Amino acid sequence: MSNAIEITNLRKSYKGKLALDSVDLAVPAGSVCALLGANGAGKSTLMKILAGLQQPDSGSASLLGLDPWKGASELRLQVAYVAEKPKFYDWMTVANTGWFASGFYPPGFEANFQKVCQRLKLDSSVKLSALSKGGYAKVALALALAMGPKVLLLDEPTSGLDLFTRRDFLSGMVDLAGEGKTVLISSHNLAEVERVASQIVFIEGGRVILNQSMDDLKRRLVRLRQRGEPAFNISSVGKILRQGKDGPWSEWIVLRHETAEINADHGFEPIGLEEMYEVLLGAQEEAVV
Amino acid sequence: MIRSLLWKDTREHLPTLLTLCVGGIGLMIGVGALMGFEPGNTPMRTGQATGLCILLLAPGIALLLGSLFLGSDKENGVSAWLDSLPEPFWKIWLARNVFAMLSQLALVGAWGVFWLLVYAPKENLVEPVTVVFLLVVSLMGTGWGQWGVHRSRTVFGGFGNGLLGLIAAGLSILVMDMFLAFLVDMLAKTFRAERALSVAMGNFYLISGLAVSIVLPLFWVFIEISRQFGIPKVTQNSIVKAALRLFWLSGQGQSRPLLIMTAIGLVLGFMLPESFLVWPIWSLSIGVVSGLCVLAKDQNGPGQLHGSMRAFRPFLLDLRAIPAFLLGLVVNIVPILPLGIAATYRGIIYQGPDQQVLEIFWPGIGQYIPVASYICLWFCAGFGTALWCSFFLENSVVAFVVSWGMGALVSLVWIPALVGGGLSLLWVLGLVAVYWGLGRYLYRGFVSQYLSTAGPTSFGLMVVCVGLFCGFGILSRLYPARGQAEDPFSLDEISQAIKNENPKLEDEVRRHLVDNRRGIGPNAQFQFLPESTETLLNIPVSGWPEKVIRYLKEVAPKNSGELAGEWKVPDELFTFFGANQADRVVSEPLVWLYQSQNFNMQMQSRGISALWEVSRGTKGSEEKFANEIERILYLGECLRHKSHEPDFNNGDLLERFAYQMIDYHLMHNKPTEAGLAALAGVLKKAGARIKKVKPMTREIGFWISRKSNQNKSIWRKIYSSGPHIAEKPWIAAYWQMVDLALSAPWEMERSRKLINYWFSSNPPTDRFGSQEQYDYDLDLIPFWHLNTWNSKRPNKFLSIEQRSQVIETINDLAKTAIALKRFRVTKGSWPKALNELSPAYLKEVPKDSYSQADFGFRIFEAVQPLKVAPDKSGSDRHAGAGEGYSAPGMAVAGMPPGASAGMGGFADSLQVPDSGQMEIPLVPGTLILWSIGPDKKEPGALRSNGPGGSRYSGMVFVIAP
Structure with missing residues (x-):
């Protein structure tokens, strides 16, 4: 099985403080990889580097065989990233948001978005400003899923979701993996991740302390x-x-x-x-x- | 992508753009009214143009600043999502910047089109050029600002980058002003070094003022740059911390820098009225605050409060809204309500809006009140309701429509006020309506943290209101003498009278207001007749004579027949002035002035302005204008008193003349000590006792002793005014009077040098070393186009006293001319002698002060050819209009000059061989009335002096049969 994500000796620091320290990681394609760690462990930094939003200080990262920084434009049609605290234009409705985003994606995005919204039980006529935290997270997920990504980078995606939505969402991740898509998910909710993750990565102080398949x-x-x-x-x-x-x-x-x-x-x-x-x-x- | 971004940005910014567009145009209208712009092909001075340019630029800068302070915050947080979208980073930002630029293009374009269509003089290309220039600057600033915000993804980053745009804009203003001041002025041959210096200094202060509020962020930019170039981090951090701390302490987040800048602008602007600071800083302050208000609304998005704003909430001083609300009430209601109550109690009926009342306390404020109210209402109603609607309606488009609609509704409070009464109540109701929105803010604010936005916004609004009221008040106090003699009864006296119910003093107040201030007779009905004046005002000037005639004959008698019935003026005046077209064009305003029954300085200014409109551009128009202005002023005095014998003994006209002369002189000519001394001489002639003259501060203090009330002396201190005041059309009415003072020998030297400079074949010399030499060879100096007064005055310079005598003589001539006309209308013939006019038409027939005898007069009997002798060059090129007679040294008895100086004159018979011929523009039966003039040797009012040819005295009235 080829690796969808490969990271070698990756380092990143902020103002002298080391956020990632010699991180090595390989995530096979079609797997659900859980990135676990305390606050400030470096999970979000790793996610942002993979999403092409930040450039590492040293080391290399590869996403679907491409450098996530240099090949960001190409990768963004194949890689969906959901930020830890997603922020959209609050004055838009859910449908507006999907319509707005569809301008950046190939045809079919908006239809997919509507389907995902239905699945997530999102009322598309509601303004984002009126949504709960969980509802906001659902919009972020819907946007990510609507593009049909090969790789999903989910930074604390279930935060704020209610129990049943969380379960639906996580089981959806398994389905995606079954379709050959790779999911990298960071979470604090270990019990839930345990049920869906095929690979577990413990990260602490910017270092990977354990990287194993769940089995x-x-x-x-x-x-x-x-x-x-x-x-x-x-x-x-x-x-x-x-x-x-x-x-x-x-x-x-x-x-x-x-x-x-x-x-x-x-x-x-x-x-x-x-x-x-x-x-x-x-x-x-x-x-x- | 383009589709999505355009859709989003349009939704977000359209209300802002529309609001700024409407606001900008509103400001233009307001300031245009304040500065005396007339729509259409109006000559616009460079100073006006520059002021308006900066006024236009201010909202653009405000937009930029607003986007820096608020827009960046708005995008902050969403950037991560946008960055993760599958389009190259640069494409997204490029698209957004293009949109931003297009938006700015549309905005400034709308202003520019409005300006060009309404205000810009067609013959002057300076303004269109400036519009284009503004466009470029705005695009630059906005583009950079937007780019900075998005590229750096932080407020400070955007701020820093946007500052580049701001700095560029500021420098561009400087360049623009210098361009206008130096190049245009010099090309227009009105170069004055002090003017250019004033521009430069004004802009220096302007930019310095801006720097006050941006120096610390600039410091941050410096640090950011230094970081890029590898300055050690320890140094960086310490400096950054220090800079940020300083910025924080000085600014406390968002609003204080703007408020500080606003306050500084207002204070500096009014402390330095001579400088160009007044309009730039004031308009910039208004623009910044208004931009902030609009963007604050936008910041919320349509109907919601941006989450990140809440992060700032602890530092935004939420409770500002409370003092802001109270301050708004205090500032707006407290000064107005008691004024209204007092006015009602005193029985002073409005002739118009509140200015009639306010003028009692703030003399001269009347001319500003409508504009001040307009701007206040515009901002309060517009922005207040915009904020409210944006919050409650949750729809920016609806908010926009409703808010401006509300603003218009609130503005309607003036309509009933115009017809009298109830103003105070309506004012209060209007304000309650406006502040109801802010009140709701208070309520909601405590519940939903909304005050974080409403606080600074409403406070900013209040600053604007305070600034406007105080500014206008200060202005009016600084320049109280523009055509509105200061009321000798102080506020304290009036208050005391109210308190003591002293009927005597009350009557005295009333009498004075009626007789000397309000332009209505003691028994007149206090009634405002909008149809008889406003309708006329709306008639285009170009078609005025015919329309006025029709209106006055068909419509006006129905509306104001009673008031006009005392003396059937219209028809007679038409007959009177319809004798020839030259008189006719300048006489229609006179009809209007009479018909209005509401003669005051504002009305007078409109008439004079219209007069200038219809007469300018024609040959000899300047002289005609200057000549007729005197008559209009005189007749205005007559009409004000509903009498044709104005009581000049009380010195009103002279007093006003003195005030206006000082005002104009100080405004336009940066007086030297000599100039002030000349003014002091005139003041003495007017009955004043000079207290002190301070050339350096351009002040003159003096006591006016009114002849009618010797016990009342007034200490007056007159300061110089800004150029915006000088542009008031009615000031031009006194131009000729001021030229008297300007043509004092010591002033003439400067003029000569200027003239010699323009005509470089005669470089400046020192040959005019003594006063006597000034009389030398005057006609060789082409002074007439510079000084119209001198062009029809004796060709030598008179003393101040002599010039004052000229004014008095002309007024006496006018008074006699009116009486003659009345005699003619009543009796059907002209009197044999002037003493027949008394006592029915004149209490006492004035004497020619130069001869101590009656004025000369005769009847023009028949059309005769005018033949003009060749001049000393042997040619006969001066037989046409606009040139004097060319018979050197030849006194032509019995040939009075024409009513319109420069028209070539007329005579019953004149035989001069070898000359051309021209038709005389008078009809038989015309009466010619004249003074012999200062040289006392001119039986026909014709003077022949100097080697250059003849000049008329100008003290001639031609009265149609």
């Missing part, structure tokens, strides 16, 4: 919980990221070696994405990883 991650980052000491040497299986005791119960969260297979005999079980994130951040702070 690999579930295979490697596991929990062992049992009474007393285990019958085997846990360290030989992988790195212990967290260890605790709860009454008679002992618990280990282990980052197993990459080659390790899940061995049910060992009693390992997969953990949730949120817990993974929490453990990895803790490990990052302790320089365990």
